[in-house]
Amino acid sequence: MKQEIDILVCEEEARMRARILIVEDEGIFAADLKQRLEALGYTVVGCVPSGEKALAEVGIKTPDLILLDIHLEGKMDGFQVAQQVRERFQIPVVFITAYADEETLRRAKVTEPVGYLVKPIGRRELEPLIEMALYRHNTEKERNAAQAKAHALELRIAEQQKMEAVGRVAAAMAHDLNNALTGVVGNIEYLRHFGGLSADMQRHLHDANLGAERCAAFIRKLLLVVGKAHSQAEVLNLPKLVLDTVNTFSATAAPSLTVATKMRSADLLVRGDRQQISQMIINLLVNAKEALSGSGEITVECHQDFVDNPTPFNPHATPGSYVVLRVCDQGVGIQREVLSKVFDPFYTSKPQGKGLGMGLSMVYGTMQSHLGWIVVESDGKSGSTFTLYFPGTESAVVESAVAN
Secondary structure (H helix, E strand, O other): OHHHHHHHHHHHHHHHHOEEEEEOOOHHHHHHHHHHHHHOOOEEEEEEOEHHHHHHHHHHHOOOEEEEEOOOEOOOOHHHHHHHHHHHOOOOEEEEEOOOOHHHHHHHHHOOOOEEEEOOOOHHHHHHHHHHHHHHHHHHHHHHHHHHHHHHHHHHHHHHHHHHHHHHHHHHHHHHHHHHHHHHHHHHHHHHOOOOOOHHHHHHHHHHHHHHHHHHHHHHHHHHHOOOOOOOEEEEEHHHHHHHHHHHHHHHOOOOEEEEEEEOOOOOEEEEEHHHHHHHHHHHHHHHHHHOOOOEEEEEEEEEEEEOOOOOOOOOOOOEEEEEEEEEEOOOOOOHHHHOOOOOOOOOOOOOOOOOOOHHHHHHHHHHHOOOEEEEEEOOOOOEEEEEEEEEOOOOOOOOOOOO
C-alpha cells in the first residue's frame, strides 16, 4: 500500500513540475485550455497566438511541452514552428487541430510530434495524452543519453586500443634502436682508447658520441611514451612536488606569464617516479605557455576525488580514491579534429622543425604506467584543460607501484 502511495506522490510531483506553453490564436480556447491544465496540476508558462512569439517564449521559458495549434497568426504555421522547435530546442510538441485529414497528418509527421489533440478536446483525452507525451519524450531522452554514453565509451576503448598498438610498435622500435646504438657506442669507446689519434679524429669521435647520447635520450623518451621506462617509485606528496616544479618553471618564464596554484590539501600522497611526474608537469606548463603565446595565466589545481569506473581510461586502473591534478589555460584552445590526436606519438600541430610531438604522448604513457590516466577538454576557442588522475595512497612506505 505504501509503495502505491509513493508512486502516486511521485506522479503528482512530476505533473506539478511539468511546464507547458500553449500556442493558440483563439483566445477563448487558449484561456479555457490553460484553466483546465492548471486544474490538472500542470504549470502553464504562457499562451501566445503566433509562431514568432512562441519561439521567443520557448527561448526564455524553456517549457517541458508545447501544445501547438497548426493554424496561427503571423507568417508561420504550426508545422514551421514545430520544425524550428525540434531543431533548436528539442522540446516535445503536441499538435492541436480542428482537422485530422490525411494531408495534415502527413505534414505533421515530418516534424515528429509526440501527439495530436483534435478540437473539441475532452478531459478524458487531455490528461492521458499529455502524460503519454511527456513519458515518451523523457524515455527518448534517457535512451539518447544512454546511447551517447555507450558511444563515448566505445570511442575511449578504441582510443585505448590504438595507443596500446602504437605502444607495442614504439617499444619494438626502442628495443631495436637500443641494440643498434649499443654497437655504435661500443665502437666509439673502442676507438677513443687508441693512442696516437689526431685532434681532428678525436673531435669527430666526440661529435659521434654526442649524437649517440642524443639518440639514447630519444629512446628514453620513446620508452616513456609507451610506459616502459625504468622507474624509481616512491611515495610522493603531489601538492609539494607540483609547487616545487611550478617554482622552477616560473623562474625562467617571462614576467607576463603567471602560474596560479590551488592546492585544496597540503597532503595528497601518490606513488610514482619523482623525475617523471615533474617532467610531465613541465611538459603541460610548456604546452599551456605556448597556447597563451607566452602571456597570460595558467591555473594548476590539485584535489582528491573518487572514481568508481576508471577502466575505460586505463584497463589496469581500479575504482577508488584518486589525486587529481588539473592544468588550465585560456589560450587558443584545441580544435575538435585535433583533440583525438594530441596524445599520439610524433603528432604535432606546430610548424615543421618546431616540435617532435613527443611531449603530450610522454605524459600519456607515464600516466598509464602509473596506473592513472589523463583527459583533455577544449571547446577550440577559449583554452584547454588537462586533468591527470593518480591513484591515491595513505601509506608513507616507499613502494614500487609503477607498472613496468
